[in-house]
Amino acid sequence: MSTTRTTVRRVADYAVLSVLAFLFALPALYLFLGSLKPSDEVLSGLSGFLPTNLSFDNYTAVFSSLNSESTGYFWQFMGVSVLVAFVVVTGGLVVNSMAAYGLTRLKWRGQGTLFTVVVLLMLIPFESVAVPLFYMFNGQRNTVYILALPFIANAFAIYQFHTFFRKIPPSIEEAARLDGAGPWRTFFAIIVPMSKPVFASVAILTFLIQWGSFLWPVLMISDPSVRPLPLELSVFQGQQPPDWGQILAFGVLMVLPVLIVFALFQRWFVQGVASAAVKG
Amino acid sequence: MRTLEPAHSAPPRREKAPPATPEKRSKATRRNRDRWHGLLMSAPGVGGLIAFVGIPFCYAVVLSFYNVRLGSPAEPSFFGLEHYRRLFTDPDLSGPFLRALLNNLTFAAVVVPVQTGLALALAILLNRKLKAIGLFRSFFFMPVVFPMALVAVIWRLILARGEEGMLNSALNAVSFGNWGAFDWLGDATTAMASIVVLSIWQGVGFQMVILLAGLQQIPGDLYEAARLDRASRWQQFRHVTLPGIRGTLVFVALLTSVLSFRVFDQVYILVRGGGLDEDATRTVMYQAVTTAFDQNNIGQASAVTVVFFLIVVALTVVQRRVVRPDNED
Numbered sequence: 001m002s003t004t005r006t007t008v009r010r011v012a013d014y015a016v017l018s019v020l021a022f023l024f025a026l027p028a029l030y031l032f033l034g035s036l037k038p039s040d041e042v043l044s045g046l047s048g049f050l051p052t053n054l055s056f057d058n059y060t061a062v063f064s065s066l067n068s069e070s071t072g073y074f075w076q077f078m079g080v081s082v083l084v085a086f087v088v089v090t091g092g093l094v095v096n097s098m099a100a101y102g103l104t105r106l107k108w109r110g111q112g113t114l115f116t117v118v119v120l121l122m123l124i125p126f127e128s129v130a131v132p133l134f135y136m137f138n139g140q141r142n143t144v145y146i147l148a149l150p151f152i153a154n155a156f157a158i159y160q161f162h163t164f165f166r167k168i169p170p171s172i173e174e175a176a177r178l179d180g181a182g183p184w185r186t187f188f189a190i191i192v193p194m195s196k197p198v199f200a201s202v203a204i205l206t207f208l209i210q211w212g213s214f215l216w217p218v219l220m221i222s223d224p225s226v227r228p229l230p231l232e233l234s235v236f237q238g239q240q241p242p243d244w245g246q247i248l249a250f251g252v253l254m255v256l257p258v259l260i261v262f263a264l265f266q267r268w269f270v271q272g273v274a275s276a277a278v279k280g
Numbered sequence: 281m282r283t284l285e286p287a288h289s290a291p292p293r294r295e296k297a298p299p300a301t302p303e304k305r306s307k308a309t310r311r312n313r314d315r316w317h318g319l320l321m322s323a324p325g326v327g328g329l330i331a332f333v334g335i336p337f338c339y340a341v342v343l344s345f346y347n348v349r350l351g352s353p354a355e356p357s358f359f360g361l362e363h364y365r366r367l368f369t370d371p372d373l374s375g376p377f378l379r380a381l382l383n384n385l386t387f388a389a390v391v392v393p394v395q396t397g398l399a400l401a402l403a404i405l406l407n408r409k410l411k412a413i414g415l416f417r418s419f420f421f422m423p424v425v426f427p428m429a430l431v432a433v434i435w436r437l438i439l440a441r442g443e444e445g446m447l448n449s450a451l452n453a454v455s456f457g458n459w460g461a462f463d464w465l466g467d468a469t470t471a472m473a474s475i476v477v478l479s480i481w482q483g484v485g486f487q488m489v490i491l492l493a494g495l496q497q498i499p500g501d502l503y504e505a506a507r508l509d510r511a512s513r514w515q516q517f518r519h520v521t522l523p524g525i526r527g528t529l530v531f532v533a534l535l536t537s538v539l540s541f542r543v544f545d546q547v548y549i550l551v552r553g554g555g556l557d558e559d560a561t562r563t564v565m566y567q568a569v570t571t572a573f574d575q576n577n578i579g580q581a582s583a584v585t586v587v588f589f590l591i592v593v594a595l596t597v598v599q600r601r602v603v604r605p606d607n608e609d
Binding site for chain 2: 020047118124151154230234244248254259
């Protein structure tokens, strides 16, 4: 008796989930389909969903229309985004994990105070320092390094590393010490290799946030040669008349790297996001 | 008294416990030895934070008391509280600014309950042992990886005015041609609702994943016991699920409300290119950026930023207060 009921329930579950998932995926579907359609068919009501006249023309057009000094080059936008994300992620992993270790696992006077300062700084969102930073670094506008520099040291990342390091038993460090390893060797040869999960989740979360970063580039960048992808997308979609096929193709090219990372490291992705809140 | 995220996010206070050192002999030498290593290791991180968060933050407070303009030959002059007075009483400035505050409040008041509720519903739906459940989970999480700039562009097309907008076209089909074209972004009554919808679409997966992790920490035997007691599904939700994830739920609500005060990207992009009604959707951050960037008025923009920060902090404090009685059971 209960087997039929559970079957019915199961089918109902799948039905509800499928309908919801479909509705939820519609905007993304529209993006991918539209990027393959002629521009005048993208914005044409429900028929924008019809898979007609599909081709990669928009993609080739993106590369050919973004191909001069004045418009900037597509690979330059991509390069800036990749470079900035790479510097912020790798630099951040090194700097923040070291800070977390130095502040919370080594014993020295002042460590507690400094760590409290870090925790307090976590309360200050980037938005509330954007204006003074814009003023302070006005001479560095339109440079690539200023896009990355303010985001390498990150209080939240330090905190995330700390919550992971906290669970490592001190006996491991004691043993390393007895073997004559100093704090640096202990950290790089023993602590780092056993902390891969937290490195992965911090890296992914940092990359995700950095890849979509918009406010800081808006303030600091006007020159197309150092423009990251999200800023270029906003410039591209503001041109009159907008070429929707190309804009959506540009959007797909922009989200593709994140989607690939997401597909490859899905477990870390979801864990990283969840751990940021639940374990943190 | 732990007020926020019980059993989860450890309050920073806990960390400040004095370093317990059972062996007193080597303590002094070790402290000495670790001092330089500790300082060196934390120097880049702490230095970076001080340079790019601490100092700019203090600088924002200082700048807000000065009349500073970018590219102006005039020396910055002390302005006292004038910027703040203007923000709240000068009709030219206070109009848009108070509107921005109100918009932020409206946004938060709608998004926090709706997005948290939706995320909870999705998390409960997805917290089952079904085949391919992982696939469904990633479906709902997917928009989180979309940069907000792109989300804004996609929804600009969906909500486009005229017959060719996706939503208008769908409504037209459903109503057998009785639905005329409507300018969702450009009309002051629906502009904010549009921003709300696209923001929830992008963000709900994030909250869902956090809540899902919270749900999975509820021991299964609690549900078993409830079922033995013939508790209905609703009773199970009410007496097992809700108490089990209350901490996570509070955390998510807090996170969402702070995030909803930081709204900027989608408003900026859609006002600039998408015909979004500016007055109905301007946010505090939008005001800060336009004041600093378009009007070069750094002092005034800093005052906006300081008010923004005070609101975020007040929000955190108030929410902790509101939540407190709940947690003392």
